[in-house]
Amino acid sequence: MIEIDGVAVELGENSILDGVTTAVEDGQFVGLVGPNGAGKTTLLRTINGVVELDRGEVRVGGDPVASLSSKETSRRVAVVPQDTTLSFDFPVEEVVAMGRHPYRSRFSGGGADSADGPSDRERVVAAMERTEVTAFADRSITAVSGGERQRVLLARALAQDTPALLLDEPTASLDINHQVRTLELVRELVDEDDKTVVAAIHDLNLAAHYCDELRLLSGGRIRASGDPETVLAEDHLEAAFDTRAVVSSHPVTGSTYVTALPERPVEREGRVHVVGGGGTVSRLLYVLSAAGYDVSVGALNEGDSDLETARSLGLDAVTEEPFAPVGDDARRAVESRVREADVTVLADVEVGVGNLANLRAARETDSVVVVEERSFAERNYAGSDAAALYRELCERGRVVGPDELLPAVEEAVDPPSERAGPATE
């Protein structure tokens, strides 16, 4: 258990943490989120005792950190720092082996090998394997990439074999594959090895997906605390980050999903028609209408959850009977919406006969943005007319990820070539 009790830290003239009280239960993965300079790193540094407190107390395993020797602290808490630059020229394996330092005796000078547990070397090898750094174990730490170095330092922290891990931006320099693998590994350490983890994480969506709980910091205080859904509420985000965001659940993973909106709160000019259904477009509808576009959607069957969303947002929805294929009336209504729209957005739909009429209607325009959350390869394409149409629309339009929707729509509505600019004559 990590307990932070009324902690205040001042550095120079500045108040960095101002009365922070929170606790992390054993076996929990808690994410610290918040804007730059909020105090996340400083809070992590109070837990391993490297920052002096002006007020309050931090306890790890029941004991005040201030009362523990640095060796005792290092047996309870391992740290993966944010700045992973190392200037010394040691082989990767030796850097990982430094994690065993807290167990070395002053007299033996060697490791802490004992008859009843894995040897130091076995722990180092296992830590390197888990973090996938074995392939460059013999290389100098100065000759690996930033992302690889980050994994080496995670291996060093694992070799330290502590009940608690503090991670400062553990995925900051990692590619998308290693971001996910690293956070999956952290999750595994929590679920299977019963580790307690506190991690500063900038990416709110990764934090929401992997953490049990979050603490939202800003201005040196905790503004919200609890499960991701509670903490990542729009009003909390606006207060902490000073930006508007829409919060929904990710259509594939179901995790809380935050989309930051561009700063300009102006009403956007432009009509957007959205094709989707079955829960694929709720977030898109929300994002587009919050951005100020005039949004229509359909055709959607009565009872479709996307229709509920459209109605709650007051959007123009073309509807069809429950479970019925899109009939002629609805198809014509969709066609006219598509023709009137500046851009048609095609969500990550299942490509089946149910959507055939909607896809046909979407052909009425040249301005199509296709939002893909899954790649083609992940889709179950039958050789149907609908699949062929979907492909055609992808080829004709612009295919974007969910976070690129707004810029793509903005560009389609107001292409740079048509924007008023200085006279060129």
Ligand SMILES: Nc1ncnc2c1ncn2[C@@H]1O[C@H](COP(=O)(O)OP(=O)(O)OP(=O)(O)O)[C@@H](O)[C@H]1O
């Ligand atoms: N030694 C120092 N002296 C004075 N101010 C400092 C010192 N170290 C950090 N700060 C300030 O303390 C504040 C909090 O820093 P901290 O690194 O804890 O924030 P953070 O939330 O981790 O930020 P980021 O997300 O940018 O990593 C910042 O405004 C920073 O400039």
